Amino acid sequence: MASLVVMYGTPADPAAFDAYCREKHVPLAKTIPGLRRYEISSGPVMTPAGPAKVHLVATLRFDDLAVIQNAFASAEGQATAADLQVFATGGADMLIFDSEDV
Template sequence: MAEIVVMYKTPKDPAAFDKYYAETHVPLAKKMPGLRKFQVSQGPVATPAGPSAFHLIAILTFDNMAAIQKAFGSAEGHAAAGDLPKFASGGADMLLFDTREV
């Protein structure tokens, strides 16, 4: 499997972020071809030392890295990526990687 982890930094208006993310961005992202699973954090995102700079973490699962590349190359992937500036006022970091069970 392969995953994308999107770490959304605290936005200027957290309530507006949450509303837009749930009502607009998630439905867009769920249309990406090859998406197997879509998880988001619930409640505060913390570190072992306490609060973090992140408001929300999203984890999207695909079969492999080729499926991620295909998804982002699609019209649906372009729509989801292009939507970020509309709500992620704090910015976002994105990590992509293959996974294996150990």
């Protein structure tokens, strides 16, 4: 299994961000080929020391890294990536990795 984790910084208007993310961005992202699962954080994002500088975390799961690469080369993947510019006013950091059960 491989994951793409997107950490969204605190947006200029959190309520507008949340509405756009749920109503527009998530449905768009769910069209990405090869996507197996899409999760978002609920409630405040925390660190062991207290609140994080992250407003929302999205985790997208795929079969492997090659599927992620192909997914974001697709028209749907490119449209989803471009959509970040529309609503992610706090920026977004992305991590991509394979994982294994241990």
